[in-house]
Amino acid sequence: MTFQGWFLILLFVGILLALTKPAGLWLHALYEGRRTPLHVVLGPVERGFYKVSGVDPTQEQGWRRYAVHMLLFNVALLILTYAVLRLQGVLPGNPQGLAGLSPDLAFNTAISFTTNTNWQSYGGESTMSNLSQMLGLTIHNFLSAATGISLAFALFRGFARREAKAIGNFWADVTRVTLYLLLPICVVYTIFLIASGVPQTIAGAVDVNTLEGVRQSILLGPVASQEAIKMLGTNGGGFFNANSAHPFENPTALTNLVQMLSIFLIGFGLTWTFGKAVGNTRQGWAILSAMVILFLAGVTVTYWQEAAGNPILHQLGVAGGNMEGKEVRFGIAASALFSVVTTAASCGAVNSMHDSFTPLGGMIPLFNMQLGEVVIGGVGAGIYGFLLFAILAVFVAGLMVGRTPEYVGKKIEAREVKLAVLAIAVLPLVILGFTSLSSVLPQGLAGPLNKGPHGFSEILYAFTSAVGNNGSAFAGLTANTPYYNGLLGLAMWFGRFFVIVPMLAIAGGLAAKKHTPESAGSFPTTGGLWIGLLVGIVLILGGLTFLPSLALGPIADHLAMIRGQLF
Template identity: 50%
Template sequence: MSSLAPALGQIAVLVIALAVAVPFLGRYLAHTYTSQRHLAVERASYRLLRVDPDADQHWKTYATSVLGFSLVGLLGLYALGRLQEHLPLSLGYAALPADGAWNTAVSFVTNTNWQWYSGESTVGHLFQMSGLTVQNFVSAAVGMAVAAAFARGLARSMQDGRVGNFWSDLVRGTVRVLLPIAAGSALVLVACGAIQNLVGNRTVGTQVITGGPVASQEAIKQLGTNGGGFYNVNSAHPFENPTPFTDIVQIFLMLVIPFAMAWAFGLIVKDRRQGIAVVSVMALLLGVAISLLTWAEMAGIGLAPAAAGGAMEGKEVRFGTAASALFAAATTGTSTGAVNSMHDSLTAPGGGVAMFGMMLGEIAPGGVGSGLYGMLMLAIVTVFLCGLMVGRTPEYLGKKIGQREIVLVALYVLATPVLVLTGIAVAITAQDGLAGLQESGPHGLSEALYAVTSAANNNGSAFGGLTSGTPFWDTLLGLLMLLGRFLPIVFVLALAGRFASQQHLPPSAGTLPTHKPLFVALLSGVALVVVGLTYVPVLALGPIAESLS
């Protein structure tokens, strides 16, 4: 059971660590995505792979590269899954079924990492490290690349729709940023007890002890806001997350790049204050989520926590309620979806906050890259609304928000809610959908709602009572993940292209300053109102009804 002072203390540790790391990493990220120079090893590999890293791509070309690369990633992962029984290091596990392989391939390519399967009894080491780990890196690098392209679009003028080079963004994000941090973090995790070997299942005493290259996957799982655990219980497993120290390291890893991307954004548009404003909104919303979740779990709201004297169902003793709540807020505020407690057993308000974090579109601070572009879309909505109020053509960072621009933003903002709400409607009207639910009544709806929200927002965490490894759920969630990832990316890149073509307008007396506390408050309000209006009806039937019952 947790008490308040240490609960606040561990939040303070996290805040200090982030405050030190974010400006530093932000500067490094900005340099990575704007530098004209290639590393020698990068240049050699571009030549070998016959890709041109210096072509300044039109947004359509950039988007085609994103889609082409993701398509082969999807096909490759599907093939690895279907052929598993013929691969080495597969521990004798069978090939994945067609629907399961589709679901997993989409899931990891879209940075979602929804898992219908249980790692320790379904997939072998080769699939984990050469299939899943690779997508953990590159799907994260794709998100960062798109965000970088969008920031460049805002920073440029009269560039005829050109937003940069996808291949160089992809390679740099992977080689210069993700790989070194992941390798270092993996070794820290091993030192504390996370396992890292290539052996299979071994009998030790009366138990079977599992093996695997766990720490190497764990590090990038958190750093790339992926979230797909090596084992079924994810970061609750002592071999993935052995101590309270590794736990705070994992929380730090999932938050650091999303915040640093926002910092880098300010540097790329050559106005540091703009980045700081975005970081502030992210921190504010995340702070609210952490407070509410920590309160709900420590207070232990609900019949079962009351009966037990505390909300410890589905939680580990070493983490207790406070560190579990902190992890849950971070994993749903980002697009990670790793869990160190079972979210299905969270208190009703706690589970509701987790769901709301995802519904916000994961902007607080969001996935690596996707959090930044999601927040910037809402920033544009905010200047647009404010422009309407004072009757002026709205602009953001010197770019006019005209009709074409706001249509793209509206498409972006609507895409995910349409997917979530269509998804939940299909899920709860189909017999095959209802068959997967463990609970009945409002909590049953919450299970289904959590699943479609998690999929369409590319989070990947679950109310685990849902049995999702059926053709119905695998197919539905696969479609939601795929559309929920790539529709928004195309809209973001299209908008980046339009901004890159525009001229920079000098700020005038009527320009709404977008770096002041007023804007931070307005943007936070817009985020909450847009999401609130969209989801309140369905939340009322699920977690809110549960909380009041």
């Protein structure tokens, strides 16, 4: 590890902390439906949408109606994307003449982008036409991200409102987030990427002569615009198969830093928005503190292991850290940081190959996802997932002080605890169930490139990434088969919507409750004790649930490595 590496990590966190309140203020304005400076230009667009669609933004919805509209919206988008991908070969905007996707791959991809997972069982530049990238996929990058933020707003209203029957209007929330947050930032972001050397064209490719005199076709496309929302919306799906390791997606150290910052920006801001919504910004800072502690712990372990390198290679006289699977222009520190950022958020973009990390270095991205993608989390999904853990933590705290648990003025009763447990239990049930199945069936065992613990890690990582709606992968797994496309598609759907519905039920129940003022017997939820309890609950639930599977995979792989064993 080097001073420059730690400086980059601390600079990254420092910039984000400085941006937390400004981002939170803007998000809070959208949460309340207040005017912003952009309303002068975009207000007529918003009103025009409501008029054409017949939506009354002032008519609020109860949690059931909010959930139904959200589900129908996402199902409609899924069907649209499936049709675009299947018909790609006969649709325009296909300069390379690529054929339509197979039924199982189109099914997997449509669910992947609908759920904000962006798992890719294909190589982007060799599979997707420009139209499929722009219409079938990028539209989801905006709307799945806007859906996540809207759902976070709904839960905030559940905590903030008193004896209310409604938690907002889904259509108004999605429209405002898309128009006044995601689109404006992405316009500026796209211009920055173009200026940095990222292509933005509808051309298919350009032919060049290499220095060796070989004629080569270099693929192009509307990369910059997709890259911007890919990062800001924690989507992660790469235009190119190499994702953000490709120089056309991430050409410089500056673009690499900006991409990492954009992955976390909205997640940081939403913690402040939550505190503002419930009338105590210290609540938001407490949640962010717990998230940052978990994040820094993960970065420390990953950077330490990657900088230490592989002892087997050291014995052969190859000194230094582990540069396998990493781009020289980024190096070990920036690659390790990116891997933890992208899996702490549910982004899944990669600037290095996690399959090539040291066993414990690769375990941290895996463990980040197994914690429920709540360390910072995806846009919206991270904060509402973390609040589910907060409900369990305050329940435990209530048992400690011997009274009904309370959180930000709302009593947490049996209904909220049961729903929170139901939502949190989805991840281990699906991850471990599908991993076990794939570890014994011939169709599952045909996927891993490696044998032994590392091959098991490839399977475990795939289902963890799918259920956690992350999308990154241990790239050694061959996933473009009917078996994996189908099972991973189901895992992505369960991981997104089987968490959302119980969460909305909690929001509806909390909104209907009275406000309970803090008393001498209340457990404090803003200090160091509370932050420690939050960190402990997240780690214990993740650790106790997944430790056996980690022992079979990356931990066993690490022990084999230090013994000098090769598989």
